[in-house]
Amino acid sequence: MDDKHVEYKRIVFVTVGTTSFDSLVKAVDTKQVKEALSAKGYTHLVIQMGRGSYIPKKSSGEDGSLVVDYFTFSSSIADYLRSASLVISHAGINLIKYNPRLKVQ
Numbered sequence: 001m002d003d004k005h006v007e008y009k010r011i012v013f014v015t016v017g018t019t020s021f022d023s024l025v026k027a028v029d030t031k032q033v034k035e036a037l038s039a040k041g042y043t044h045l046v047i048q049m050g051r052g053s054y055i056p057k058k059s060s061g062e063d064g065s066l067v068v069d070y071f072t073f074s075s076s077i078a079d080y081l082r083s084a085s086l087v088i089s090h091a092g093i094n095l096i097k098y099n100p101r102l103k104v105q
Contacts, residue, residue: 010041012066013084015048015077021090022054025070028088029056034066037086043067046080 014028025047027033037045047056047070061067074080081087 009043009083010085011044011046011083012037012042012086012088013046013048013077013080014088015080016050016052016090017048018050018073019090020051020053022052024088024090025049025052025054025056029054029068034068038066042085044069046070046084048072048074048077048080 012028014024016024028045028047034045043061044067047068049056049070049072051072056068056070058070059065059068
């Protein structure tokens with residue numbers, strides 16, 4: 001396979017942990033933020049929304065926009081943190097605890 005057919009992903013991972021933080025989820029789900037992330041070269045936005053009631057808008061990215069997906073909880077977010085180029089968080093203790101081991105900046 002040549003380099004032209006290798007999918008290049010730059011993932012933004014948003015996490016709120018076990019809390020409800022709808023204001024953060026709503027903020028990253030705006031057109032302006034998505035366009036800014038896309039302009040910076042990010043290709044995917046993955047939102048871990050916790051107990052929140054706000055449901056982000058999913059996107060397959062077919063129109064050239066960010067691919068957007070979300071989930072409520074996961075038994076481990078380590079793989080999401082490892083794959084992310086950028087992590088946006090409310091800085092809960094679990095993320096701070098994982099940070100040194102996963103080398104997320």
